[in-house]
Amino acid sequence: MNRRQILTAGWVAALAALCVGIYMGTRRETPLDSAALFALSLPDAAGKEQSISQWRGKVLVVNFWATWCAPCREEMPEFIKTQARYGSQGLQFVGIAVDDADKVAVFTKELGLNYPALIGGYGAVELSKTLGNRFAALPFSIVIDRQGHIFLTQLGPLKPDQLQAIIPKLL
């Protein structure tokens, strides 16, 4: 292999690595420390402060959402089903709404939400940015294992087959 071929191969490898990096970046942001999340305490729709650390030791799915985000609302019925199915085995969904408490209260009641909906306000988006949600977009979900390690962060809807592949494995 001559020098030109080696250089060409190097560029191809670098570009391929970049493409893979871009692809993975859309599906799984770089996992960061969960400490900031567990240190978080937010009010629920009734105004009662809830600490995320109370769910340490469970398989935790933290979902940043808002009523104004249609894709967020569309994935929540599947979260309800998954919570009902695996809740007794140690799964805990927690929603952090980037929204007003009154809208959250109305929507979650209509939907029959079976997991906590905390009110993060717009400041919660900033927290999600520190956890890899660089555009502060929604929905953004973080899956944390029983040891408190971030297993997955994802911008965009968590698909039912994803949940089915991930949750039983972590429980």
Place this chain on the structure above:
Amino acid sequence: MLAVFGAVAAAQPLPLAPDKAFRFDARALNPQAIEARFSIVDGYYLYRDRMHFSVEPASVPATVATLPPGKTKEDPFFGRVETYRGQVIINIALKDTVPGQKVVIVAESQGCADVGICYPVQTQRVTVSLPAANVAPTRPDQPPRKLWFE
């Protein structure tokens, strides 16, 4: 090999930063008329009822024309909503201005991408120098600047 990776990357495109997905621009048609424009990248859309405009300084009286109709869809929670794709042009009438005066057009908007994500409300600003009457429209003084959570 590249083609394969290219296809994979295209199958799961990275979402754009909101100020890239929803480009905001404005120009002066004359000292009393501003044409503001959102250029929306394919695969993205803005909500009509979440779009608001204002002009700085507040001492310049401004009237924002009725926003053009968008594409209507039924939202299970919010009811009938209208969305924009492609380009949206908004006319803003000014009063009590002088040629050469600089004004800032402030746009607030909220949109989503078809891949299933939504961005929070964003605020974009464009500074426009008002021309003398009957001269060609000016270019914006600076590119749109994103300011989050003001």
